[in-house]
Amino acid sequence: MASTVEITDSNFEEILKSDQPVLVDFWAEWCGPCKMIGPLVEELAGDYDGKAVIGKVNVDENPNVSAKFGIRSIPTLLVFKGGEVVDKQIGAVPKQVLADKIDAQMAS
Numbered sequence: 001m002a003s004t005v006e007i008t009d010s011n012f013e014e015i016l017k018s019d020q021p022v023l024v025d026f027w028a029e030w031c032g033p034c035k036m037i038g039p040l041v042e043e044l045a046g047d048y049d050g051k052a053v054i055g056k057v058n059v060d061e062n063p064n065v066s067a068k069f070g071i072r073s074i075p076t077l078l079v080f081k082g083g084e085v086v087d088k089q090i091g092a093v094p095k096q097v098l099a100d101k102i103d104a105q106m107a108s
Contacts (some may be wrong), residue, residue: 002049004042007057009064010014015055021105022053022080023098026071028060036073040095041077044102052102081105 007015007024016022025041027034038056043056044048059066059074069085079087079101088099 001046004045005055007055009062012065016080016083018053020052021102024078025056026059026074026076028074031074037075037092
């Protein structure tokens with residue numbers, strides 16, 4: 001089963017070049033809601049293996065990417081297509097909400 005891609009300040013731009021939709025989970029170790037949504041994001045990585053890129057950015061270890069997108073609340077999940085932000089979710093939500101956001105980008 002596929003797992004999430006660890007996204008860092010140094011590899012972020014390369015990952016965004018993907019032809020597939022990219023879901024990025026901005027999180028931190030100390031964040032309670034992040035720990036709730038983390039396993040769901042991992043499940044999505046398996047569900048969308050080969051169809052979308054699912055990654056995680058630790059905001060404490062990667063301040064540049066977090067600052068670039070103005071991440072102030074976590075968890076924040078951004079959906080990218082063609083290198084651009086096309087959808088956003090702040091806070092923990094059910095897995096289906098995130099799946100719907102990815103599906104919408106795969107269909108467009």
